[in-house]
Amino acid sequence: MGQTFQRALLIVAAGGLLGLGVNAVSPRRIPWRRPPRWTPAATDLVTLEDARRLWERGEAVFLDARATEQYRAGHVAGAWSLPLQEFETVFPSLRSRLSPDQALVLYCDGERCDDSYRLLLKLRPLGYTNARVLVNGWTLWRRAQLPSVQGGSP
Amino acid sequence: MTRWLVRLFLGGVFVVAGVLKALDPARFADDVARYGLLPDALVNGVALALPWVELLAGALLIVGVWRQAAALVIAVLNAVFLVAVSVALARGLEVCGCFGGSVARKASVWTLVEDFVFLAAAIWLCHKERRQQ
Numbered sequence: 001m002g003q004t005f006q007r008a009l010l011i012v013a014a015g016g017l018l019g020l021g022v023n024a025v026s027p028r029r030i031p032w033r034r035p036p037r038w039t040p041a042a043t044d045l046v047t048l049e050d051a052r053r054l055w056e057r058g059e060a061v062f063l064d065a066r067a068t069e070q071y072r073a074g075h076v077a078g079a080w081s082l083p084l085q086e087f088e089t090v091f092p093s094l095r096s097r098l099s100p101d102q103a104l105v106l107y108c109d110g111e112r113c114d115d116s117y118r119l120l121l122k123l124r125p126l127g128y129t130n131a132r133v134l135v136n137g138w139t140l141w142r143r144a145q146l147p148s149v150q151g152g153s154p
Numbered sequence: 155m156t157r158w159l160v161r162l163f164l165g166g167v168f169v170v171a172g173v174l175k176a177l178d179p180a181r182f183a184d185d186v187a188r189y190g191l192l193p194d195a196l197v198n199g200v201a202l203a204l205p206w207v208e209l210l211a212g213a214l215l216i217v218g219v220w221r222q223a224a225a226l227v228i229a230v231l232n233a234v235f236l237v238a239v240s241v242a243l244a245r246g247l248e249v250c251g252c253f254g255g256s257v258a259r260k261a262s263v264w265t266l267v268e269d270f271v272f273l274a275a276a277i278w279l280c281h282k283e284r285r286q287q
Contacts, residue, residue, distance in 0.1 A: 004284070007223030008230075011214065015207030023179060023202045030179050034187065034198045067181075070248070073260075085181070109248050112190045139246060 044120060046132040048140045051105050055146070060103040063131075065115040066138070075138070076107070077147035084108075084115040087122055100127035107137025157282050161215050161225075164275050168212030168228055174254030175205035185251025189238055205254075207231070215279075222283035229276035236269045 023029050046054070054060035055076070062079035064071045071081040082090055098104075104123065106116035116133045123131050134140065141148060175182045183201035186192065192200060208231065214224035235252070239261045242249055248260040252268075 004222045004226060007220045008226040011211050011220070011223055011227050012207050015210040016203035018210065019176070019203040019206035020199070022176070022206070026179075028177075028179055030183055030198055030202070032198055032202070034183065034194045110188045110190070113188060115184070138248070 040117065040133065040135070044117065044133055046105055046134050048134065048144060051134045051137070051141075052144070052146060054103060054105060060105045061098065062105045062107065063116075063119065064138075065106055065108040065119045070109070072151060074142075074148050074150050076141050077149045079107075081152075082119065084119050084122075087119070091122075095126075098128070101130055102128070104128060104131035105134050105137075106131055107134040107141070109136065109138035111136045157279065160275050160279055161218070161221065164225075164228060164272060164279065165212040165215030167272065168208045168231075169216065170212075171253050172205040172207075172209030172212060175201075175251070176209065176254075178254055179205075182251055182254055185249055188247060188249040188251075189242055190245075190247075191238055191241065204231075222280055225276050225279035225283060229273060229280055232269050232273040232276055236266065236273060239265050239269060 020032070023032075051060070051062075055062065055078070062076045063082045064075045064079045065082060065084045066075075067083050067085065068081060071079075071083070075081070080094060082094060106119050106123075108115040113136070116135075116137065120131050120133055179202055182205065183198050186201045186204075187194070187197045207227065211224045211227040211231070214220050215228065239250070239252075242261050243263070243266070250261040250265060252261070252265060
């Protein structure tokens with residue numbers, strides 16, 4: 001059993017080193033350390049209550065920062081899909097429909113999901129100053145049983 | 155014969171799972187982060203290492219080298235997955251990352267059943283291979 005244990009550790013070590021090594025030369029490389037998490041300013045955020053009000057009055061466009069498959073599986077009714085990972089390819093087609101002063105509510109899912117915040121950081125330099133993040137948006141929206149739909153982008 | 159089939163099956167599952175995760179490390183890292191179980195500093199390291207450990211252990215199981223050790227690694231990994239998925243389900247998170255981002259799905263009770271079957275198979279193999287040696 002001692003030998004098996006040593007071998008198991010070797011497999012883990014070899015696999016781990018292989019992974020880090022491949023990453024060092026891969027075109028899809030990611031940093032070894034994840035960039036520090038965001039520290040949101042109060043003005044970057046919108047509460048569920050405010051988001052709901054904006055939604056009911058149709059005053060804000062909701063942007064879903066999650067992956068397309070997750071969006072299709074269910075999203076805030078009327079929300080547009082803008083996956084963070086595909087920002088460069090998707091945003092140009094949305095841009096003509098969004099005036100810079102348009103109120104935007106950005107969301108993804110999970111307390112620790114910062115994709116929507118990273119979206120905010122991409123939108124701001126483009127002049128969208130009226131964008132805010134609904135943290136843990138999808139989960140909150142569903143829990144509150146607010147309108148959601150399934151399927152592709154409107 | 156049964157043992158050979160189980161080895162092939164379990165090894166195959168882990169090779170596929172490893173490859174799919176290794177193909178899109180950024181997405182897998184996001185999935186790992188979404189579980190919220192690891193400090194941020196460790197998320198990317200784990201996301202980079204884990205797929206290759208899966209791949210290596212699965213491949214060893216298939217070719218039949220260091221079988222018991224490979225089965226042990228897979229058993230431990232599955233035990234960890236079982237805990238992680240249970241916590242995610244309990245917290246109502248929509249995440250899986252089980253077969254990388256290419257297979258879009260979220261963790262469900264079925265994921266737990268699946269993990270449990272893999273875990274049982276790995277433990278069984280580990281036990282059988284020991285008696286063999």
